[in-house]
Amino acid sequence: MAINRTRPPAAPRRSIGRPPKGPRTVPSKKDTLLADLRAASSRLTEVGAPELAAAVDEVLAPGGWGRLRNATEAGTAAPNVPIHMPLVTRAAIQKASSTVPADVAEGLEAFIAGTFSPAANAHRARRNTGLETGNLNVRVDADLKARFQAAAEQRENELGYKPALSHIAKAWLIEKYDIAPAEKLAEA
Numbered sequence: 791m792a793i794n795r796t797r798p799p800a801a802p803r804r805s806i807g808r809p810p811k812g813p814r815t816v817p818s819k820k821d822t823l824l825a826d827l828r829a830a831s832s833r834l835t836e837v838g839a840p841e842l843a844a845a846v847d848e849v850l851a852p853g854g855w856g857r858l859r860n861a862t863e864a865g866t867a868a869p870n871v872p873i874h875m876p877l878v879t880r881a882a883i884q885k886a887s888s889t890v891p892a893d894v895a896e897g898l899e900a901f902i903a904g905t906f907s908p909a910a911n912a913h914r915a916r917r918n919t920g921l922e923t924g925n926l927n928v929r930v931d932a933d934l935k936a937r938f939q940a941a942a943e944q945r946e947n948e949l950g951y952k953p954a955l956s957h958i959a960k961a962w963l964i965e966k967y968d969i970a971p972a973e974k975l976a977e978a
Contacts, residue, residue: 824850868929873956876921876972879964883926886967894928897962898955902941907949908961921972928959 827850834843849858871894875883887893900906938955946952963969 868931869935871928871930871935871955871959872925873928873960874923874925875960876919876976877924878921878975879969879972880924880926882969882975883963883967886969887963890926890963891928891930893963893966894930894959895934897959897966898930898934898938900962901945901953901958902937904945906958906962906965907945908953908958909965919973921976926960930955930959 827846831843831846831850834840834846848854873894883890897906935955938958942953942955942958969975
């Protein structure tokens, strides 16, 4: 009696099995960047710019990237202000404004000057709405942030609470662009 086979015994296998475990050895741009920086360092030494070559070597040293990032953040980058809000509100703001950081700065200046006060309870986050939330990250000038903190302390009695920079920025953007409440945006 013959046994029915699903494939002939000499037929080649169609798959080679699962891929091997472990990291894949795929060359990345990081590998070429490291080689390029080493070449740049040696070329700068040949050309007669040893101080520039030393700077490149310092970045290539262990922990050099961290020192470079810290120097950049401390020196030139404005501090980040995360503004927590529903994602539908964030999308509406980003659609309405192409210059969100400038708009936030304008709102903070208006608050400092006393021409803008947020609506009552604007500082209280709505909870359990079922809407996904996220941050709208905006960079604000450190000097403006310090002036805002001073103005917030002065206006604390007037408002009944100490306003946070993110709450004022959010209230300004919603009022400036007449953004509907998040629940109505989510329905649309």
